Amino acid sequence: xxxxxxxxxxxxxxxxxxxxxxxxxxxxxxxxxxxxxxxxxxxxxxxxxxxxxxxxxxxxxxxxxxxxxxxxxxxxxxxxxxxxxxxxxxxxxxxxxxxxxxxxxxxxxxxxxxxxxxxxxxxxxxxxxxxxxxxxxxxxxxxxxxxxxxxxxxxxxxxxxxxxxxxxxxxxxxxxxxxxxxxxxxxxxxxxxxxxxxxxxxxxxxxxxxxxxxxxxxxxxxxxxxxxxxxxxxxxxxxxxxxxxxxxxxxxxxxxxxxxxxxxxxxxxxxxxxxxxxxxxxxxxxxxxxxxxxxxxxxxxxxxxxxxxxxxxxxxxxxx
Numbered sequence: 001x002x003x004x005x006x007x008x009x010x011x012x013x014x015x016x017x018x019x020x021x022x023x024x025x026x027x028x029x030x031x032x033x034x035x036x037x038x039x040x041x042x043x044x045x046x047x048x049x050x051x052x053x054x055x056x057x058x059x060x061x062x063x064x065x066x067x068x069x070x071x072x073x074x075x076x077x078x079x080x081x082x083x084x085x086x087x088x089x090x091x092x093x094x095x096x097x098x099x100x101x102x103x104x105x106x107x108x109x110x111x112x113x114x115x116x117x118x119x120x121x122x123x124x125x126x127x128x129x130x131x132x133x134x135x136x137x138x139x140x141x142x143x144x145x146x147x148x149x150x151x152x153x154x155x156x157x158x159x160x161x162x163x164x165x166x167x168x169x170x171x172x173x174x175x176x177x178x179x180x181x182x183x184x185x186x187x188x189x190x191x192x193x194x195x196x197x198x199x200x201x202x203x204x205x206x207x208x209x210x211x212x213x214x215x216x217x218x219x220x221x222x223x224x225x226x227x228x229x230x231x232x233x234x235x236x237x238x239x240x241x242x243x244x245x246x247x248x249x250x251x252x253x254x255x256x257x258x259x260x261x262x263x264x265x266x267x268x269x270x271x272x273x274x275x276x277x278x279x280x281x282x283x284x285x286x287x288x289x290x291x292x293x294x295x296x297x298x299x300x301x302x303x304x305x306x307x308x309x310x311x312x313x314x315x316x317x318x319x320x
Contacts, residue, residue, distance in 0.1 A: 046168065055111075
């Protein structure tokens with residue numbers, strides 16, 4: 001994305017490893033295992049590949065087992081969250097493969113882990129970040145052929161990998177822009193209100209859109225706040241997202257404001273109002289009331305016919 005994001009990621013990286021002991025500018029250490037380099041910054045064109053070598057050392061007094069992998073992430077409210085369904089056009093995790101890595105390290109032993117990144121031809125130009133992770137756990141010791149009952153806990157150490165994908169000429173000219181076509185709610189609903197966001201990415205890098213919705217219940221003078229969950233929009237694509245308000249009152253008149261952003265600097269705001277009327281429930285109620293009224297009318301008409309017939313019979317009877 002943009003350089004300010006790199007600064008935020010670097011800050012979060014060192015904030016997240018605040019308990020680590022930094023031995024030098026080339027490695028970080030956690031629970032006796034060091035990994036370096038702590039930050040990788042690469043500039044590359046679509047369709048190219050590169051290999052990155054990581055150095056790891058076991059400084060403990062026992063053998064540790066290792067597991068290396070790549071994990072994309074995003075930062076939300078100063079928290080590191082995994083990306084579960086990445087897109088190969090902007091996901092370094094999908095470009096990476098661990099070429100070689102030791103399965104374990106003896107006390108004091110050093111090792112090297114090689115990761116290859118194959119950037120696809122359709123990779124999106126921009127600045128993409130991922131984590132190179134190594135999980136490690138003390139190997140289970142055995143005595144006289146029997147496993148130890150000691151409980152072991154896995155630890156995890158990370159390096160931040162930052163990949164700048166240029167255009168085919170090696171240029172990196174990033175344009176973040178969008179057009180919001182819809183942001184709000186309709187006036188009538190068949191159930192709980194549903195807020196809609198429809199936005200078009202008019203730039204050349206993907207956007208991570210997020211935001212919030214503030215709602216005022218005019219009748220009850222109560223306020224509510226909903227989050228617009230983070231979602232990606234690829235360049236030249238439009239995305240439509242719906243957010244249901246499951247705790248909305250049964251019926252009412254509301255005013256709302258939706259606030260959206262893709263970089264925490266540029267904000268889009270739109271105000272709207274809507275009426276929540278559960279039409280299906282109202283229609284069912286009307287049908288039931290109509291049926292009751294019709295039943296009463298028919299019953300009255302039936303009584304009127306009986307009274308008229310009784311009056312006729314009384315007049316026709318002799319001696320009356």
